[in-house]
Amino acid sequence: MLKLRYTLSAFCVMSFAAFAPLSASADEVTLYDKLGGHDGVTEIISDMLDYSLANPRISHIFDNSNIPRLQNLLVEHICSLTDGGCVYTGQDMDKSHAGLGIENKHFNALVEDLQKAMDDNDIPFRTQNKLLAILAPMHGDITKYSDY
Numbered sequence: 001m002l003k004l005r006y007t008l009s010a011f012c013v014m015s016f017a018a019f020a021p022l023s024a025s026a027d028e029v030t031l032y033d034k035l036g037g038h039d040g041v042t043e044i045i046s047d048m049l050d051y052s053l054a055n056p057r058i059s060h061i062f063d064n065s066n067i068p069r070l071q072n073l074l075v076e077h078i079c080s081l082t083d084g085g086c087v088y089t090g091q092d093m094d095k096s097h098a099g100l101g102i103e104n105k106h107f108n109a110l111v112e113d114l115q116k117a118m119d120d121n122d123i124p125f126r127t128q129n130k131l132l133a134i135l136a137p138m139h140g141d142i143t144k145y146s147d148y
């Protein structure tokens with residue numbers, strides 16, 4: 001009987017050890033959560049677009065765009081990149097920005113608008129930097145066709 005109890009409790013400990021990492025990852029706070037989840041990211045993107053559409057350095061680039069569609073795709077894209085569980089349904093970054101003539105200076109202007117939008121929404125500096133680090137490598141694809 002004693003032996004059975006030891007065996008059972010050893011099994012319980014092993015089961016707990018095996019499943020503990022699973023439950024920890026289910027409880028994990030994602031970058032998407034830190035950005036405020038769906039409502040937070042929607043607000044940040046909306047504020048960023050307000051800044052960019054009023055920004056004389058880049059507003060002209062959005063002249064022929066469907067802004068509500070762009071807003072939805074940006075929220076979906078950020079959600080998918082930050083473990084929010086969304087599937088991004090838009091185009092690749094190189095295709096969607098081809099022909100817009102986006103140069104380094106335009107990219108920097110948009111990033112500054114995003115930073116202002118995150119400041120307005122009280123996103124901590126550390127969290128801001130995590131999102132920017134995910135977006136930074138897209139620079140190459142987004143500015144790829146700036147000469148065309």
Ligand code: HEM
Binds near residue numbers: 070090100
């Ligand atoms: C890391 C930076 C950026 C990300 C993650 C990003 C993301 C996106 C996404 C997800 C779309 C929608 C794609 C689709 O239409 O299927 C899009 C489109 C667009 N982006 Fe960006 N973008 C970035 C930088 C920029 C910059 C720097 C500009 C201009 C200053 C810009 C201007 C536009 C415009 C005008 C469209 C809409 C094109 C159209 O109307 O078809 N983007 N971007």
